[in-house]
Amino acid sequence: MRPIHVSGKASIDVSVNLRRASPRRLLAWTVATVAAVFFLLPIVWLLLEPTKPMFDTLGGTPPLEFGSFTVLQAWWYELFSSSTVYIPAGPILDWLKNSALYAGSGVVIAVALGLPAGYGLATFEFIGRRLVLFVTLMTMLIPSNALVLPLVLEANSVHLLGSPLAVILPYGLFPFGVYIAYLYFNTPRIHGLIASARIDGASEWQAFRRVALPLATPVIGLIALLDFVASWTNYFLPFLMYWPSSITGRYPVSVGIALQLIQPPPTNGTYLGNLDLALATPAPEEALLLLLSVAPVILVLVIAQRWIGSGRLRGVFGG
Amino acid sequence: MSVAEPRRSNWRSMGGETRLGRSARTRSSGPRRRSPAGYLFVGGYVVLLALVGIYPVAYAFNLALTTIGGAFTGASNFVNTYKDFRFIPAFAHVAEFMAIWLTALVVIVIGLSLVAHSLSRRVSAAFRFLFYLPAAFAGSASVMLWLFMLQPGLSPWDFVLQAFGYTSLGDSLVPGDLPIVFALIAFWTGAGAWILVIHGALMNVPDDVLEAAALDGAGPLQTALRIKLPMIKKWIVYMLIVAFAGGTQLFAEPQLISQVSRGLAAGFGSYGSWSPNQLATSMAFQTGNFNYAAAIAIDLLAIALACAGILIFRTGLFKAD
DSSP, rough: OOOHHHHHHHHHHHHHHHHHHHHHHHHOOOOOHHHHHHHHHHHHHHGGGSSSGGGGTTTTSSSSOOOOOOHHHHHHHHHHSTTTSOSSSHHHHHHHHHHHHHHHHHHHHHHHHHHHHHHHHHEOOOHHHHHHHHHHHHHSSSSSGGHHHHHHHHHHTTTTOOOOOHHHHHOOOOHHHHHHHHHHHHHOOOOOOOHHHHHTOHHHIIIIIIIHHHHHEEEEEEEHHHHHHHHHHOHHHHHHHTTTTTGGGGGGHHHHHHHHHOOOOOOOOSOTTTTOOOOOOOOOHHHHHHHHHHHHHHHHHHTTTHHHHHTTTTTTTTT | TTTTTHHHHHHHHHHHHHHHOOHHHHHHSSSOOOOHHHHHHHHHHHHHHHIIIIIIHHHHHHEEEBBBTSOOOOTTTHHHHHSTTEEEEEEEHHHHHHHHHHIIIIIIIIHHHHHHHSSSSHHHHHHHHHHHHGGTTTTTHHHHHHHHHHHHOOOOTTTHHHHTOOOOOOHHOOOOGGGHHHHHHHHHHHHHHHHHHHHHHHHSSHHHHHHHHHHHTHHHHIIIIIHHHHTHHHHHHHHHHHHHHHHHTHHHHHHHHHHHHHTTTTTTTTOOOSSSHHHHHHHHHHOOOOHHHHHHHHHHHHHHHHHHHHHHHHSSSOOOO
């Protein structure tokens, strides 16, 4: 049982030694770089594609070459102008607005209901508390897709199919956020602070509002980040809520980008043979649309980068 | 004792639980206040949970046990959907996809996490962020992007496609190869998040253990295989179970591919029938049989709940006291 600072110091020495072992370091760098190319090349391509003219895409300019800003500008105007050739004016902006509305409202509900719930589960004892915790765990550990068909069947039965509420309410249910808040508030430090606030005569609401809430900014940020990314990128739920009834004006952008896929004319025979990608929009314009559809998420991830890299979210992703 | 205590709990729990669970310290904290005020804090969330979590499941369960007219039919919807000629193939497709995907997760994600763990803190953080970035494309965007990636002439991977002798998108989407294509897309989008999790677990392997191993003459490979991996076993199991449960729910990839290939690659119609979720969706919106769709949804939900149960009761990663 050595004092902790000794082992800490020794481990620093060890890691410095390992870092100097250069063949191993070179190998690690090489593997990491190859992996980074795999993960990034499609994104780099996506950034370059909208700079290319339409008839250049199949076998013209090499895929990883920059075209020109003039062309990019032209695609931008084409995408948003009222006289657009390939997409009826409006939908793209509508889709982006819809995504912002659905994901934004979902985040507000997830924080407004999830944070007090986590607080309540962590600081009060009441009948049913363990049951709520258990159902929360079960709900957060099943894949969110598992609830999509039941939700669609339910929405169908109450005639909410096609209504914005049909996606906003499910986005607002974020049991993982409740669990994070519960863990955050379920510490001796928070318990102690709340106990002192009560002794000082604070009501239960004041203890939450004045003591716990100001300390919970990281939790709010985390719930908002995770729920926003999950809601914005969700495809299965909004697809089923809006597609069968073809309410294109209500599509979020995740469904809108897929609408651009058209079924190509049938070829002879059943083999896929000479099937090529058929889009309602030219490839560069579709690439620009794709880029716009993920831009808000990328922006959020870049802002949260330090946080993600720092390991503070350890064990949180993928759940 | 004050020094030994947190270290011991670190040993027992391994990985992020000490950060998330804080089980050792929580138990020593004072009792919660018995007060009906708890209901007020939890109430709103519980109502929403009931509305869009529990009720839909109960409703689907009820649908699965009844006829279109509402009469109780026992297990007949389950039996009839099972007998559908597309049912077994759909689950077989997903099993094939998962064999590839889970193998890739175990080998490549753990490999890259170990690599990231060996790099200096800042370099490692930068790489992990780059690996994670494709998560922004989750859902339909990744499939749309990979359709471009698989289109000869358009793709930056053209040289790879040419090496395989592919001349059109149809060559990349040969039905037999679809599990590989879907695994590729799922891996590109999801591997980064798992690298964050596994790397996080590696960070919690105590330094003095690694130091002792180094002093005993263990090389980097031996340390990784004999010390690091056994100590993060729980998190690897967690990854596999969550990925397995998620994999059974495959929808966006096969649905979009079935659409782009006129149903030749992943089942006909706008929904297709390559995966169980596609089949359920087809039954609901193409055949109009919501009871059959509910039966398949319940099949899938049973798998998901079993996985969640294993995670809660067997891994000890999630504490709720």
